Amino acid sequence: MTWAILALCRHQSVQTKLREEVRTKLPSPASTQSNPLTAELIDSLPYLHAVCSEVLRIYPPAGLTKRVAAKDTTILGQYVPAGTDIIISMRAINHSKELWGANASKFDPERWRGEGKTNNGGASSNYSYMTFLHGPRSCIGQSFAKGEFASLLAVLVGCFEMDLEDPGREVQIVTGLTSRPKGGLNVRLRRVDGW
Incomplete structure (x- = not known):
């Protein structure tokens, strides 16, 4: 949520x-007892x-992860002996210009809209979006996390x-188990009436 708030403030x-989309298509929180918020409603907001x-x-909440080669293998023709630590940087892959184009590091929700882009953002490979990894070791909570x-x-x-308290402040990413802004994120929230 912190990163979403930062992106929306910027x-x-x-x-x-x-x-506008949310207020047009979803019931207000005050009316959810008589008109409940459902997964189908949330899923209907492109x-x-x-x-x-x-x-x-x-x-990506986790910037990198580590795997250990279980046996001698190769990756893209490079020999990898058993026991070798392999670091996978989700952030680097998700920002790759080779995979996402020249504007790979630009925040652009429109890349996820249009025919054939809803699930891949227009990238040419399923492995371009590594936030939750892929395959048998992918995040088992991915669907729940996205829905929540x-x-x-x-x-x-x-x-x-939402507005940043100090819009000129450079936000640095600190990576531990999860990524967070160094020093936190100070935001001003103003209630919007009429929903």
């Missing part, structure tokens, strides 16, 4: 467009899906306008 037009996918691409993220972001952006 891209006010995206924040406004997302708020711009919300695009924003969430782009946030997770640009700011979309639900929380929808309600937050539907209820509040």
Whole structure:
């Protein structure tokens, strides 16, 4: 959520467009007892899906992971002996110009919109989007995490306008078990009435 807030604060037009979609298609939190928020409703918001996918691409919660070669093998023709530590950088792959094009490091939810782009952002390989990894060791909570993220972001952006307290401050990524902004992220929230 921190990275989504940062992206929406830096891209006010995206924040406004997302708020419009959310407020148009979802019931307000005050009316959810009589008109519940469902997975089907959340899944029906294409711009919300695009924003969430782009946030997770640009700011993967875990920046890297390690694997150990179980046996002698090769990777792209390079010999890798058994026991070798292999570091996979999700952030580097998700920002690769070779995989995502010249604007790979630009926050652009539109890359996830249009025919054939909803699930891959227009990238040519399933392995271009490594936020949750792939294969038998991919994140088992991926679907739940994406659904929870979309639900929380929808309600937050539907209820509040967000601005950075210090828009000129450079935000540095600190990576541990998960990635976070060094020194935190100071944001001003203003309630938006009428929903």
